[in-house]
Amino acid sequence: MCIDRCLVGAALLVVVACTSSSAPTASTPLSAPSASSGLVPGRMVSGVVAEGAQPIAGAQIDNGPGSWVLSDANGAFQFPATQSIDPHAWVRASKDGYAQPCAAPIADTGPVAVQMVPLSALNSVPLPSPAGFRTISGVVTMTTSAGTWPAVGVWVDFEPSLADDWPAAFTHTDSNGKFSLCTLPETAVNIGALLGNMFAYVTVPPGQTNIELTLDSLGVDGKRR
16 A cells, blocks of 8 residues: 555655656656566557546556556557566556556456546446446544544555555545446455555455445554554
């Protein structure tokens, strides 16, 4: 959940932006990597990022920690996949003011369609998932001296791997502390939540579609209190 990189949930939207501004754009196709580059030779990932039918230009696209590309004026992108196709068989898009509540799996063939949603349009209505995937919705709460309350504006994500905390889908809780993530695997999945120095984490078993997360505090050393 990127706790070691930043403490403010919304700031995670731009973690990948801390890379050189000279990153290649999607409008210039990348050449296939060599066998020694740590990438899969000849394996290219391409697709389009959009809000509904409207292409989104300038979104940062990646499929794991490391390099990224920008979507072009038509929302198109292309990049070489990382060596770790499993568990990073997903594409993530990041842009200020947007979330990506539905994961975007990389198929064996064909382009990847990545849908983003403006933060102002997020709500807790369960989002539909295609066959073979599931939607997980729920609520995030926080406990204070006055009781337990819904936590508003919390970053919530789906993390395919525990090894690097990379989010393949992310959203924010609404005014009732509720959220929804879609196109998640039917196998066990990791869901994390972060707000300031508070976090929650749960592994959701197969078949479960509704969860509750309660935020706990982190110390200055990043350890749970």
